[in-house]
Amino acid sequence: MSQQTDQNLPxxxxxxPQEAPDEQSAAPVTASITTLGVRGEEREDFTKAExxxxxxxxxxxxxSLAAPLKLRLVLLGIVVVVSTAGTVAGPAxxxxxxxxxxxxxxxxxxxxxxxxxxxxxxxxxxxxxxLTAWYTVLAARIxxxxxxxxxxxxxxxxQRLSLEFHETYTSGRxxxxxxxxxxxIRELLDSGLNQLIQGVLYMVFTAxxxxxxxxxxxxxxxxxxxxxxxxxxWFQTNSQTLFRATRVTSARVIVHFVETMTGIRAVxxxxxxxxxxxxxxxxxxxxxxxxxxxxxxxxxFDPVLVLIxxxxxxxxxxxxxxxxxDGSLEVGALLAVALYAKRFFDPAQELAMFYNGxxxxxxxxEKISGVLEERPSVPDPVKPTKLADATGKxxxxxxxxxxxxxxxxxxxxxxxxxxxxxxxxxxxxxxxKSTLAKLMARFYxxxxxxxxxxxVDLRDLDTKDMRRAIVMVTQEAYLFSxxxxxxxxxxxxxxxxxxxxxxxxxxxxxxxxxxxxxGYDTDVNKRGGRVxxxxxxxxxxxxxxxxxxxxxxxxxxTASLDIPSERLVQEGLETLLADRTAVIIAHRLSTVAIAHRxxxxxxxxxxxxxxPADLIAGTGRFAQLHAAWRDSLV
Numbered sequence: 113m114s115q116q117t118d119q120n121l122p123x124x125x126x127x128x129p130q131e132a133p134d135e136q137s138a139a140p141v142t143a144s145i146t147t148l149g150v151r152g153e154e155r156e157d158f159t160k161a162e163x164x165x166x167x168x169x170x171x172x173x174x175x176s177l178a179a180p181l182k183l184r185l186v187l188l189g190i191v192v193v194v195s196t197a198g199t200v201a202g203p204a205x206x207x208x209x210x211x212x213x214x215x216x217x218x219x220x221x222x223x224x225x226x227x228x229x230x231x232x233x234x235x236x237x238x239x240x241x242x243l244t245a246w247y248t249v250l251a252a253r254i255x256x257x258x259x260x261x262x263x264x265x266x267x268x269x270x271q272r273l274s275l276e277f278h279e280t281y282t283s284g285r286x287x288x289x290x291x292x293x294x295x296x297i298r299e300l301l302d303s304g305l306n307q308l309i310q311g312v313l314y315m316v317f318t319a320x321x322x323x324x325x326x327x328x329x330x331x332x333x334x335x336x337x338x339x340x341x342x343x344x345x346w347f348q349t350n351s352q353t354l355f356r357a358t359r360v361t362s363a364r365v366i367v368h369f370v371e372t373m374t375g376i377r378a379v380x381x382x383x384x385x386x387x388x389x390x391x392x393x394x395x396x397x398x399x400x401x402x403x404x405x406x407x408x409x410x411x412x413f414d415p416v417l418v419l420i421x422x423x424x425x426x427x428x429x430x431x432x433x434x435x436x437x438d439g440s441l442e443v444g445a446l447l448a449v450a451l452y453a454k455r456f457f458d459p460a461q462e463l464a465m466f467y468n469g470x471x472x473x474x475x476x477x478e479k480i481s482g483v484l485e486e487r488p489s490v491p492d493p494v495k496p497t498k499l500a501d502a503t504g505k506x507x508x509x510x511x512x513x514x515x516x517x518x519x520x521x522x523x524x525x526x527x528x529x530x531x532x533x534x535x536x537x538x539x540x541x542x543x544x545k546s547t548l549a550k551l552m553a554r555f556y557x558x559x560x561x562x563x564x565x566x567x568v569d570l571r572d573l574d575t576k577d578m579r580r581a582i583v584m585v586t587q588e589a590y591l592f593s594x595x596x597x598x599x600x601x602x603x604x605x606x607x608x609x610x611x612x613x614x615x616x617x618x619x620x621x622x623x624x625x626x627x628x629x630x631g632y633d634t635d636v637n638k639r640g641g642r643v644x645x646x647x648x649x650x651x652x653x654x655x656x657x658x659x660x661x662x663x664x665x666x667x668x669x670t671a672s673l674d675i676p677s678e679r680l681v682q683e684g685l686e687t688l689l690a691d692r693t694a695v696i697i698a699h700r701l702s703t704v705a706i707a708h709r710x711x712x713x714x715x716x717x718x719x720x721x722x723x724p725a726d727l728i729a730g731t732g733r734f735a736q737l738h739a740a741w742r743d744s745l746v
Contacts, residue, residue: 163352169485170477177258188250192309195243198236200317203451204325205233206444255301259294266290266480274490275555281483287370288363289483293476296359300466300473308466311459322452326441329428329449333456336424340460343420347413354406355471359479361399368392421457428453490557496574502566502581504531504662504693506552511561513547521547522716525561531662534694536707536724538734544716545697549667552695553584565663583661587668589652591643596625597632599651603659615658618687621650653688663693710734 178185266289323330372379372388379388429450435441508527514520521544529535537545550556551563554570562569570578583603591599600615601607612632616622624647628634636643643651649669656664686706698704705724712720712733720732727734 166478166481167474169481170474173477173481173484177261180261181254181257184250184254188247188254189309191243191247191250192313195240195247196310196313196317198240198243200314200321201236202233203448203455204321205229205236206448206451252302255298258301259298262297262480263290263294265484266294269484269486272488273486274488275550276489277486285363285367286483288366289480292362292366293359293479296469296472296476297480300469308463308470311463311466314459315456315463318452318456322449322456325452326432326445326449328435328441329432329453332427332431333424333453336420336427339420340417343413343416347409350409351406351471352474354402354409356475356478357402358399358406358472359475361395361402363479364395365392365399368395417457417460421454421460424457425450425453490554492575493572495572496577497568497572498574499566499568499577499581502577502662504581505529505566506663506693506695507562507564507567508548508551509562509564511551511558511563513551513556513558513560520559520716522551522558525716525718527711527718529693529695531566531693532691533709534689534696534707535709535711536696536698536704537711537713538698538704538737539713543713545713546667547716548713549584549665549695549697552663552665553582554578555584580659581661582663582665583656583659584665584667585652585656585669587649589645589648589669591636591648591651593635593637595630595633595635596628596651599636600632600654600658603655603657607658611658612654615654616651618657619650619653619685621647621654624650653685657688661692664689664695666694666696666698668697 270286319330319333322333368388368391372392379385429446432441432446432449436443436446506527506529508525511522511525512520513522513525525544525548527548537548539545547556551558554563557571562571564570565573565578565581592602597609597612600612603615604611609632613622616625616632624643625632625634628643652669685703689706694707696703696707704710707724710720710722710724710727711718712727714733720727720730720734722730724734728738729735
């Protein structure tokens with residue numbers, strides 16, 4: 113054994129396969145993965161049936177978000193209908209003024225109709241402006257309420273999902289759901305919704321007004337709807353796939369960026385910058401090409417839409433001109449129908465822009481609804497059993513465990529740990545040590561058999577009682593934003609400063625904390641407040657100590673400690689483990705030595721079980737590991 117690892121036993125914690133859990137507990141999740149590509153490499157192509165299911169799922173989510181806002185939506189509808197009707201009335205008033213009010217002035221010197229038309233036009237214009245302003249405010253409040261609800265749902269639901277989800281669904285994709293996807297929905301709600309509602313109503317009211325004013329011109333407009341319908345169908349068919357591709361490629365860019373920045377030390381240490389540049393460049397190029405295809409789509413749609421609009425306007429004017437000559441149409445009416453024909457196609461361009469945002473937001477909603485459709489693979493019990501005063505007795509009865517019905521990690525596993533006993537798990541990498549620890553902490557459920565605390569299956573225990581009774585400390589001691597005291601108090605919200613300091617002293621962390629710029633009030637994320645990996649681990653011990661669990665699991669929790677820190681924390685560990693059941697996964701003999709019992713695991717089975725002294729005196733695997741460690745010190 114090398115001098116670099118002379119305090120470590122060979123081997124490491126079992127690596128957890130990046131797969132979903134067993135088939136029985138994850139049936140709904142598996143269906144969503146295989147059918148809709150919710151996790152793993154996200155897809156861009158879907159069958160018609162899958163696309164319909166995605167749309168139904170997205171619409172159901174949107175409906176649930178809008179349900180609490182029914183009254184406001186009804187009010188919004190009334191406001192937009194009245195304001196749009198007022199806007200559409202303008203050309204009709206102009207036509208009446210030209211064809212009726214002007215002749216009255218010229219023939220009879222009667223100014224009343226003219227003043228009446230002007231006054232009505234002004235009132236309608238002012239009322240339309242006021243209602244439009246009111247509509248804008250109402251729409252903004254509704255959109256913000258929907259976004260507020262959606263952001264909370266995604267955040268809270270993601271927190272509730274089991275460890276299995278977070279080990280298979282990359283952090284970059286979760287960030288993409290909360291950032292770029294929600295931004296797409298925000299843009300649609302903030303501006304696109306206005307374009308849709310006002311545009312559709314404006315086109316409908318304009319068509320009705322045109323038909324009422326001159327049915328012949330309405331017939332010309334109806335003929336123009338045929339090529340318009342084919343254009344919109346072509347646009348809709350092609351844009352759905354293209355916009356879905358932009359969301360997928362955007363997520364890949366974010367995922368790669370997040371993973372690179374998260375692992376920047378490894379990137380620089382192994383000179384991966386050049387390869388990352390090429391990979392990131394490829395993702396960015398895919399994103400650029402996806403957006404280019406969208407722009408090309410609009411490059412065809414917009415000119416053809418303008419062409420149809422101009423041709424319709426020309427046809428209305430030509431037909432109307434002939435009818436003016438034969439006296440069947442008046443000049444004011446022709447001016448009005450010409451204005452209506454021109455205005456009818458103006459919202460069509462806005463609707464195309466709305467459809468742009470809609471397709472992007474629709475693709476984003478598919479991703480978000482996919483996350484919200486996920487169900488925890490470790491669900492809360494329907495009728496939880498309360499366990500206020502746990503003793504810490506743990507039992508594995510006939511446990512079989514495999515990740516997503518794959519290779520069995522723990523085959524027919526039985527283990528009984530009396531309350532108050534400290535056991536150490538040792539063995540090579542992949543032996544199943546970390547899997548056993550995660551089953552104890554109920555991050556996963558066994559495929560068969562049961563894991564029990566004080567004789568109660570963890571699947572039946574009240575979740576809060578179970579989390580209060582069982583605490584796991586891992587090698588990755590994570591510190592949240594805030595002070596040192598805040599991070600320790602996470603183990604016991606509302607803890608007093610005296611309790612926080614007592615827990616730090618118990619595990620040997622008090623001295624280094626007092627050496628920080630502001631002691632316990634030092635912000636761990638600000639300059640001067642940075643702490644080493646070993647110090648972070650000491651803080652995690654203090655956090656566990658103040659939580660005072662009946663069962664404590666240490667998964668490689670001393671791996672980040674240097675020799676002096678390890679000696680400092682050794683006494684603290686004995687204090688931490690006193691009077692509680694403890695399972696320690698460690699390679700350091702100094703840590704293993706404090707255990708009452710050592711279990712040596714190989715291929716998911718216990719091959720040796722005894723006290724440290726008894727196993728060292730024997731000739732088994734642990735004795736060989738101890739001899740190798742002792743020889744490395746020479």
